[in-house]
Amino acid sequence: MEYAIVTHTDIDGVAGAALYIYKTGLSPTKVLFAEPFNLVDVLKSAELVEEKVVIIDLGINPPTLSELVDELREITRRGVAVEWYDHHVWNDEWETLVKNLGVKLHVDTSTCGTGVVAKYSPRLTEVNEVFLNELMNGVCGADLWKFDHWLSPWLHRLVPRHGGDSWRIHLLNTLSKGVLWNDDFTNYVSNRIDWELKAYSEFISNVRVAEACGLKIAYIYEPRVNSSLAASIILGRSRADIAVVVSSDGKLSFRSENFDVRSLAVKLGGGGHVHASGAKIRIPITTRLKSFFNKEALINYVHRVISTTMCSEN
Numbered sequence: 001m002e003y004a005i006v007t008h009t010d011i012d013g014v015a016g017a018a019l020y021i022y023k024t025g026l027s028p029t030k031v032l033f034a035e036p037f038n039l040v041d042v043l044k045s046a047e048l049v050e051e052k053v054v055i056i057d058l059g060i061n062p063p064t065l066s067e068l069v070d071e072l073r074e075i076t077r078r079g080v081a082v083e084w085y086d087h088h089v090w091n092d093e094w095e096t097l098v099k100n101l102g103v104k105l106h107v108d109t110s111t112c113g114t115g116v117v118a119k120y121s122p123r124l125t126e127v128n129e130v131f132l133n134e135l136m137n138g139v140c141g142a143d144l145w146k147f148d149h150w151l152s153p154w155l156h157r158l159v160p161r162h163g164g165d166s167w168r169i170h171l172l173n174t175l176s177k178g179v180l181w182n183d184d185f186t187n188y189v190s191n192r193i194d195w196e197l198k199a200y201s202e203f204i205s206n207v208r209v210a211e212a213c214g215l216k217i218a219y220i221y222e223p224r225v226n227s228s229l230a231a232s233i234i235l236g237r238s239r240a241d242i243a244v245v246v247s248s249d250g251k252l253s254f255r256s257e258n259f260d261v262r263s264l265a266v267k268l269g270g271g272g273h274v275h276a277s278g279a280k281i282r283i284p285i286t287t288r289l290k291s292f293f294n295k296e297a298l299i300n301y302v303h304r305v306i307s308t309t310m311c312s313e314n
């Protein structure tokens with residue numbers, strides 16, 4: 001049985017593909033990595049001649065849906081079977097469109113992509129339940145941002161956003177043999193943590209704290225680490241009510257523990273959740289130019305916009 005895998009670039013995608021190989025005992029002829037927005041292009045460039053393609057941890061990107069449906073029709077017409085395992089939210093119309101092409105679609109939003117593979121993919125060989133469950137729970141804890149399993153913070157750092165495909169393939173080869181963790185992984189993550197700690201100490205000295213309507217707001221400009229991690233550190237360090245991660249293009253991410261940052265984001269034309277939200281504001285050209293040399297100018301401007309918005313009556 002010759003088959004190809006197209007999976008997401010993150011740990012959920014890598015582990016999901018590895019688990020598929022582990023459970024079936026079948027090695028794929030190729031593994032390709034994709035994001036929802038470029039899935040169509042990856043499928044086209046794959047020039048599939050295999051009997052089957054397995055798509056993992058990739059949801060529908062509405063702007064490319066019709067192009068995707070055309071490509072799937074073309075693939076199935078050539079006699080390539082399609083299996084698809086995903087945990088993102090699908091609406092009924094998308095499901096019907098894709099299933100009508102003969103795609104075997106498994107969508108389950110109660111778990112992560114690796115969990116969907118664990119639950120629904122064929123089990124053709126001897127499977128170690130402990131390995132399967134530890135991998136699934138560790139990956140889900142990282143992917144769903146719960147961190148409720150001891151492996152999650154490690155797995156989260158094992159596949160950084162801008163890491164290369166050769167590292168992903170190395171991980172995939174190891175995990176698909178039923179190895180949950182090894183010294184290579186430890187070395188990789190410990191280097192990664194050293195890098196992270198340097199990045200933290202760098203931005204901690206650059207946090208700017210200001211007040212608006214009696215609330216303490218901590219600002220940080222484009223940290224090299226993940227915005228959520230950066231924000232949780234500055235909230236704790238500066239005992240601020242709100243953390244704002246500022247980008248030079250006007251993109252703002254808000255995080256808080258007790259304050260409703262969703263309503264702030266909505267007033268600025270954005271949205272999100274009560275404790276994690278975001279918006280994009282327009283930065284005047286003069287501020288942009290000034291902030292090229294001095295980030296203070298940008299932070300000052302953003303603070304003026306936020307305090308005006310928060311302190312106004314409605």
Ligand SMILES: [Mn+2]
Nearest residue numbers: 012057113143
């Ligand atoms: Mn996922």
